[in-house]
Amino acid sequence: MKQRQLRHTPLAAAFALACLTLTASSALYAQAAPIRIGVVTPLTGTYAGIGQQVKWGIDLAVKEINDKGGIMGRKIEAIYEDEEANPNVAVQKAEKLFQVTKVDFLTGTVNSGSTLAVGQVAERNQRLAATTVSFSDAITGDKCSPNMFRVNAKAGMQSAALVEWMVKEKPSPSVFYLGPDYEMGRSTVAAFKSAAEKRGGKSVGEIYAPLDNKDYSPYFGQMRAAKPQVLYTSVAGNDTVRFLNQLSEFGLAKTMQIVGAAGTVTAQNMGAIGKAAEGYVTGAAYSADIDTAENRKFVADFKAAWKNEPDLYGVDSYGVVYFYKAAVEKAGTTDTEKLRAAMRGLEWQTPQGKKLMRAGDHQAVQDMYAVKVTNGKFQIIAKVPGEAAVGPDTCTRF
Amino acid sequence: MHGGACMNELLESLQFIYGPQIANGLAIGMAVVLMALGLTIIFGLLDVINMSHGEFYALGAYLAVTLAGQGVNFWFCLVLVPLLMAAIGYFTERTLIQRVFHSKDRHILTLLLTFGLAIITEDLFKLGYGPNPYKPESPIPGASELFGIMLPNYRVFLIVAGSCIIVAVWMLVYRTRLGAMVRAAAWDKHMAASLGVPVERVYAGTFAFGVALAGLSGVLLAPIYSVFPTMGKDFILMAFTVVIVGGMGSIKGAVIAGLLLTQVQSISSLFISPVWSEPLVFGIMVLFLIVRPQGLAGRLGHG
Numbered sequence: 001m002k003q004r005q006l007r008h009t010p011l012a013a014a015f016a017l018a019c020l021t022l023t024a025s026s027a028l029y030a031q032a033a034p035i036r037i038g039v040v041t042p043l044t045g046t047y048a049g050i051g052q053q054v055k056w057g058i059d060l061a062v063k064e065i066n067d068k069g070g071i072m073g074r075k076i077e078a079i080y081e082d083e084e085a086n087p088n089v090a091v092q093k094a095e096k097l098f099q100v101t102k103v104d105f106l107t108g109t110v111n112s113g114s115t116l117a118v119g120q121v122a123e124r125n126q127r128l129a130a131t132t133v134s135f136s137d138a139i140t141g142d143k144c145s146p147n148m149f150r151v152n153a154k155a156g157m158q159s160a161a162l163v164e165w166m167v168k169e170k171p172s173p174s175v176f177y178l179g180p181d182y183e184m185g186r187s188t189v190a191a192f193k194s195a196a197e198k199r200g201g202k203s204v205g206e207i208y209a210p211l212d213n214k215d216y217s218p219y220f221g222q223m224r225a226a227k228p229q230v231l232y233t234s235v236a237g238n239d240t241v242r243f244l245n246q247l248s249e250f251g252l253a254k255t256m257q258i259v260g261a262a263g264t265v266t267a268q269n270m271g272a273i274g275k276a277a278e279g280y281v282t283g284a285a286y287s288a289d290i291d292t293a294e295n296r297k298f299v300a301d302f303k304a305a306w307k308n309e310p311d312l313y314g315v316d317s318y319g320v321v322y323f324y325k326a327a328v329e330k331a332g333t334t335d336t337e338k339l340r341a342a343m344r345g346l347e348w349q350t351p352q353g354k355k356l357m358r359a360g361d362h363q364a365v366q367d368m369y370a371v372k373v374t375n376g377k378f379q380i381i382a383k384v385p386g387e388a389a390v391g392p393d394t395c396t397r398f
Numbered sequence: 399m400h401g402g403a404c405m406n407e408l409l410e411s412l413q414f415i416y417g418p419q420i421a422n423g424l425a426i427g428m429a430v431v432l433m434a435l436g437l438t439i440i441f442g443l444l445d446v447i448n449m450s451h452g453e454f455y456a457l458g459a460y461l462a463v464t465l466a467g468q469g470v471n472f473w474f475c476l477v478l479v480p481l482l483m484a485a486i487g488y489f490t491e492r493t494l495i496q497r498v499f500h501s502k503d504r505h506i507l508t509l510l511l512t513f514g515l516a517i518i519t520e521d522l523f524k525l526g527y528g529p530n531p532y533k534p535e536s537p538i539p540g541a542s543e544l545f546g547i548m549l550p551n552y553r554v555f556l557i558v559a560g561s562c563i564i565v566a567v568w569m570l571v572y573r574t575r576l577g578a579m580v581r582a583a584a585w586d587k588h589m590a591a592s593l594g595v596p597v598e599r600v601y602a603g604t605f606a607f608g609v610a611l612a613g614l615s616g617v618l619l620a621p622i623y624s625v626f627p628t629m630g631k632d633f634i635l636m637a638f639t640v641v642i643v644g645g646m647g648s649i650k651g652a653v654i655a656g657l658l659l660t661q662v663q664s665i666s667s668l669f670i671s672p673v674w675s676e677p678l679v680f681g682i683m684v685l686f687l688i689v690r691p692q693g694l695a696g697r698l699g700h701g
Contacts, residue, residue, distance in 0.1 A: 181673055209672050214623055214632045215426055218667040218675070221419040238531040241624045245533060249550035251541045272533040272624060
C-alpha cells in the first residue's frame with residue numbers, strides 16, 4: 001500500500017502542477033470574461049406575467065451596470081431558462097445552468113416550490129442563488145439554505161406591516177376576522193390574528209364563510225354584536241366584490257376600518273367593487289408611487305425601456321443584480337465561500353430604499369408600507385420600518 | 399333592578415340582532431322565492447325539471463348589464479328584460495324541450511337537455527363577458543333605519559317588489575281565464591285539448607313565463623349579488639330545496655318554504671358556523687322527502 005502511494009507521487013505532483021497552471025491561467029482569463037447570472041424564471045404559462053417583470057428588472061439593471069463598466073471591470077451576462085413555474089423543470093434548468101453554462105449566480109424562481117428545490121441544486125453545485133419573488137415564509141424559515149438568499153419581502157412581513165400600521169392607528173384595537181373556509185382563508189386569518197394579539201389586539205370574533213358565498217349579511221348580526229373597530233378579511237375574487245359592497249350597503253363599512261390580505265382587493269376586482277373598496281388598507285412591499293429620487297428615476301427608466309410600470313417583482317429583480325454587484329465588490333471575488341460571507345449582513349441600495357441582508361436566515365430586511373385604496377388606486381399611507389416587520393430569525397440550519 | 403337590566407338586554411338583542419337578522423333574511427327569502435317560483439311553475443305544468451333555470455337567471459342579469467351599458471335605465475330594464483327572456487324561453491321550449499318532451503324518458507331527457515344547456519350558456523358568458531365580475535350600481539342607494547333596524551333601501555324595495563310579484567303571479571294563475579287554461583292543461587292535457595285549450599302553446603307560454611321570472615330575478619338581484627359567469631349556481635340549490643319542501647309545482651308551498659328556510663338559515667347563522675347552515679337546510683329537505691314527500695302543499699292544478 002505504502003509502496004504504491006510512493007510510486008504514484010511523481011505523477012500526482014505533475015498533475016497538481018498542471019492543475020495549478022490551469023487555474024492560474026483561467027483566473028487571468030476570468031478578469032476579462034463576463035460574469036454569468038443564470039435566470040430560471042417562468043417565461044410561459046400562468047406565471048408568465050411575473051416572469052416578464054423579472055426579466056425586465058434584471059435586463060435593466062444589467063444594462064445599467066455594464067454601461068458603467070460592469071462589476072470589477074467584468075461585464076455581466078444574464079442567461080434565461082424557462083422554468084414554466086414547475087419545480088421539476090426548474091431543477092433541470094438550474095442544473096444545466098450550473099453544470100453546462102457554468103453560471104456564477106442563479107436567480108429568477110417564482111414558485112416557492114421551485115425556489116426551495118433550486119436552493120438544494122445550488123448547495124450541490126456549491127454556488128449561490130437568490131429569489132426575488134417567492135413569498136413562502138419557509139424559504140428563510142424552517143427550510144432555509146446556506147446557499148439561498150431572499151431579497152424580496154416574505155408573506156409574514158406583509159401582515160406584520162399591516163398590524164404595525166393598525167396598532168399605531170388604533171391602539172389595542174378590537175378585531176373581527178372573516179376568511180374563506182379553506183386552507184388559505186384559515187391560515188391567513190390565523191397569521192394575522194396571532195400578530196395582532198401580540199401587539200395588544202383583542203379578537204372579538206371570527207367567521208369562515210364558504211367559498212363563493214353569495215350573501216354575507218347573515219353574519220352581520222354577529223359582527224354588529226361584537227362591535228369591532230377593525231375588520232380583517234382574506235376573501236378574494238368575486239367574494240370580495242359582494243362582501244365589501246354588502247358591508248357598505250348595510251352601513252357597517254363606516255363603523256370600522258377594513259383591512260385585509262394582499263390578494264383580497266386586486267386590479268382584477270377593483271373595478272367591480274367600485275366605491276366600496278375606498279378606504280381598504282393592506283400591507284405591501286412596494287408601490288411605484290414611493291416618492292424618493294431613486295424610485296422616481298427607476299420608474300422613469302423602466303417605463304422608458306419597457307413601456308410598462310414596474311411592479312413588486314420587477315423592482316426586486318432589478319435589486320438582486322445590485323445586491324450581487326455589492327457583494328462581489330465587497331468580497332473582491334466570485335468565490336462561493338467569500339461571496340457568502342460578504343452577502344451576510346450586506347447593506348445595499350434599491351429603489352425601495354436601503355435593504356439589509358440578515359446574516360442569520362438570509363432574509364432581506366426592508367421597509368414595508370401600508371397602502372390604502374383612494375379614488376380606485378392604492379396609495380401609500382404609512383411606512384413600517386423593516387426591523388418591525390421582519391420578525392425573529394427562525395432559521396436553524398446555519 | 400337586575401331583572402330590568404336583563405329585560406333591557408333582551409329587548410336590545412331583539413332590536414339590534416334578531417330584528418335586522420329577520421328583516422334581512424326576508425330580503426334573501428324574496429330572492430330565493432323569485433327563483434323557486436319559475437322553477438316550480440315549469441315543473442308543475444310541464445313536468446320538466448329545468449336544470450338551466452340558474453343560467454336563465456344569469457342571462458337576465460347579463461342582459462341588464464348590457465342594456466345598462468347602452469344607457470338603458472334600470473327601471474326600464476325591469477320591464478324589458480323579462481319580455482326578452484320570455485321570447486328566449488318560448489323559443490327554447492319550441493325548439494329544444496318539445497323535441498324530447500313526448501318521449502317516454504321525458505324526465506331524464508329534459509333533465510339532461512337543460513343541464514347541457516346550462517353548461518353551454520355558462521361558457522358563453524365566459525367567452526362573451528370574461529371571467530371578471532360586474533357590479534351594477536344600486537338604483538336605490540343608501541340605507542334606512544326603522545325601529546333601530548338598519549336595512550339597505552334597495553333590500554326594502556326588493557321585499558316590496560318581491561311581494562307584489564308573488565301576488566301578481568298567484569292572481570294570474572288562480573284568478574284569470576289564462577291561469578284557468580294553464581291549470582286545466584296541467585290537470586288533464588287531453589281533456590283540456592278537447593275543450594279547445596291550445597295545449598302546445600300553453601306549454602311553451604308557461605315555460606316562457608318561468609324563464610321570464612328567472613330573468614326578472616336576475617335584474618332585481620344583480621345590484622346585490624353582482625354578475626359573473628357562474629352566478630347561475632348561486633341560488634339554484636336553495637331554489638330546488640324550496641321547490642321540494644314546498645311541494646313540487648306548488649306556488650303557495652314555494653312561498654312558504656322559501657321564506658321559512660331562509661329564516662332558518664338567517665337565525666341559525668347567529669349561533670352556528672356558516673358551514674353548518676347549508677347542511678341544516680338540506681337536512682330539512684331530506685326530512686321532508688322521508689316524512690312528507692309531497693311537500694307542504696300539493697301540485698299546481700292539483701288543489
